[in-house]
Amino acid sequence: MYRWAPPVMALSTTTTVRAAVLAGTGPAVLSGLAVADDFGSGRLRRVPSSGIGLRRGLRACWLGPRTPPAGPVRDLVTHVTSHPRATVPPPDPHRPPAGSTHVRETGCVPGPRIMQN
Structure with missing residues (x-):
């Protein structure tokens, strides 16, 4: 073990x-x-390595309000969040709390978990 x-x-x-x-x-x-x-x-x-089950959450981040800007950023976020296998990762304990300056100034949307083999 x-x-x-x-x-x-x-x-x-x-x-x-x-x-x-x-x-x-x-x-x-x-x-x-x-x-x-x-x-x-x-x-x-x-x-x-095998059988380790490494995973990482991906985030799409941009400067501005929570709604992604029109164009490629919004297209990517829409595609990723509507993908049938997408799941939302657990909250990141190192992420600034809601309402902090950092969160107000950037939008951040959790992406799908990706299994690494």
Whole structure:
């Protein structure tokens, strides 16, 4: 049986996670697209895994009111939220509370959960 190791650090962007891994801080789970060049050059190695059930919620964010602006942003949000397999992830405990300046200045709509294999 495996035990979950506590996180070494919490980073907010793929770029900073990638840099930490390249610096030897520890392993991470990143999109293959984000590290394709690193795999190709041998700087990073892929570790096969199965049965872990990694998931991530996606969010569409924009500056302005909660209603997405007309055009590509609204089209994307409409498509994603109307997709039959879309589910709303649980609330993010790190998200600012409703009514905070951050939430008033940006719109943010939860997207579908994506199963990573």
